[in-house]
């Protein structure tokens with residue numbers, strides 16, 4: 001039997017969110033803390049993703065793949081978003097997310113589903129986000145992701161395969177913290193060309209690239225007209 005990825009995330013995601021985003025209260029407000037080595041680039045990635053997406057969300061529907069508890073929806077409260085759909089294969093994450101919005105205003109424009117990229121039927125939506133997800137996918141899952149996303153707008157951060165001391169430190173950290181026991185299920189580094197090739201094979205053109213020192217080896221690939 002292969003490694004159980006779903007179980008890996010069932011056990012990890014709630015503590016991961018709390019730690020990386022410095023969550024301290026029920027509001028699920030992501031805090032920026034540059035002293036937090038593992039979290040600061042992820043907090044920046046979170047905030048920057050919202051900043052890049054917001055101009056494209058007026059009256060639109062967004063699908064957040066690998067959404068965890070759907071925490072990103074909080075970041076979009078000041079937009080005129082039509083609907084937020086979140087999907088994640090972790091049942092713990094989705095039930096926690098549903099619990100947080102139950103009976104609140106947020107519930108009206110938010111639907112959370114348990115499902116994987118392979119089996120989930122994408123709802124009608126305009127923009128697709130997958131934050132912190134592409135580095136966990138095999139090539140066939142990446143192909144499925146782009147096939148199902150096309151021709152929508154997207155924002156897909158990746159862990160970029162490029163010469164970087166922080167990437168090297170990251171790979172050592174990953175190995176010692178869980179990689180030695182996760183049978184090779186660790187974040188994968190991709191070149192932008194590798195991912196763009198998969199996207200172009202399904203029809204995308206003019207995919208844009210965004211890098212920033214605070215993202216370290218993280219890089220955004222996005223398609224907005």
Ligand SMILES: C[S@@+](CC[C@H](N)C(=O)[O-])C[C@H]1O[C@@H](n2cnc3c(N)ncnc32)[C@H](O)[C@@H]1O
Pocket residue numbers: 009010013017065066067068071087088089090093115116117118130131132133136141
């Ligand atoms: C690093 S976490 C990121 C969570 C959230 N997007 C964020 O950035 O805060 C990766 C998430 O992707 C989910 N995930 C990984 N592979 C998936 C797949 N094939 N289908 C659905 N969800 C997946 C995991 O359960 C986990 O919640």
